[in-house]
Amino acid sequence: MTNASSPSFRPLYDQIKILITQSLIAGEWRPGDAIPSEIDLANRFKVSQGTVRKAIDELAAENILIRRQGKGTFVASHSQERSSTRFLRISRDDGLSEYPESRLLSVSRTRAPEESARLLDLRTGASIFVIKRLLSFEHSPRIFDEIHIPAAIFKGLDEPMMRAYAGSLYSFFETHFGIAMIRAEEHIKAVGAGEEAALLLNQERGASLLQIDRVAFTYGDRPVEWRRGLCFTDRYSYVTEMS
């Protein structure tokens, strides 16, 4: 199979990546599912196994798919134990790992303020849900999250439904709404605690907190969540790596 030397050349494996992504968007394979084997996909797309392989390699590098030798290739899911903490970068300074406890404060439906509307590609005033919650480590509240999500996408969400669910928030989004978070961008600042945060985190007003603003994306780089986390970082740090 030859590639036309078109003005904007696009490798075959890149087109295969797009086709696979479209199947993910369409829900043909859902988080946790196995996708067809490389050979099956090669037949389906009429390319060689090596080309499918390269496409899957890149999707696996982006943590969208997960390869398991001898078993198959799977759609990444936040419900798996291995990746339920994938987007939580706060950890203890002594290195011991600990899963935080979540306490839901409130769920309300309101109109999107300018900033989160812009970042979520919504019109200002579009309907959103606002979730407030508190994460505790060692029974001590440490992160106060305010989460904005478009009501149009999370139709039917309500507080009892969230309280009934045991796992992580992103796992909840997957199982109830079929929305899988695959990527996020964060902007971090140091700020003084305001009244609400000070109260909830048992700190003085003006105490130094990490303010972590996040936009999270689902398949096709579509933004579907904005959140602001305020985090008290005594004995805990935000950990990251670069290369």
Add this chain to the structure above:
Amino acid sequence: MTNASSPSFRPLYDQIKILITQSLIAGEWRPGDAIPSEIDLANRFKVSQGTVRKAIDELAAENILIRRQGKGTFVASHSQERSSTRFLRISRDDGLSEYPESRLLSVSRTRAPEESARLLDLRTGASIFVIKRLLSFEHSPRIFDEIHIPAAIFKGLDEPMMRAYAGSLYSFFETHFGIAMIRAEEHIKAVGAGEEAALLLNQERGASLLQIDRVAFTYGDRPVEWRRGLCFTDRYSYVTEMS
């Protein structure tokens, strides 16, 4: 060429990666140099081009090598315009990019305190250099850095030498000492400004600052720098991405 099914199986391309890394450690190819072509390396290591290719692909994904179609494969360097800002994740909230101005405060030789010694794989009390500097954005000081590096590796470093150098710190390390930083881990907290930081950053004592602790590594994952940056994040943020 067949692989012995040894107890701990190691793919050929992985061994090639190690060989290439060893050449980088030995200084056979230095930052900015072109390494031999894939075909030359295939002949040298007695493997196929595809195997060399996979090894280089992975090193390129780690930002250790840089591929340039039609030209060759190069050793990544902090002296290149494209990557001189690779490890600086503070940027303006309005998205405009700006290169900070650096003011060297002091360079001194002293004994490593417990923490940085441990993180740099040194004995406590080993000889290190301590560099203090101030980075300014828009003529306003915003980051106060304290940098610890082993004296044994950066032999002969002194203040005049640093003042004479125009580029970034990591570019300086490369050209004068042949040390290339390829990876770093950061731990971030929100803290109140102490006396020294408050003075240098023109803030009140207790003002909220980002405290960014970094360990940076050179080839072979060898730690060669510890630093603590204190950053005033008004109108600026620490930006990161995850997937």
Add this chain to the structure above:
DNA sequence: GAGTGGTCTAGACCACCAA
């Protein structure tokens, strides 16, 4: 046009897993 990296293929064989 020569040399480099980039794509694609076809086929052989290995490592791992489950039934």
Add this chain to the structure above:
DNA sequence: TGGTGGTCTAGACCACTCA
């Protein structure tokens, strides 16, 4: 034992750069 992903090869051809 059969199916999956993982490795390795050899070869053809394409895209890009530079002299």
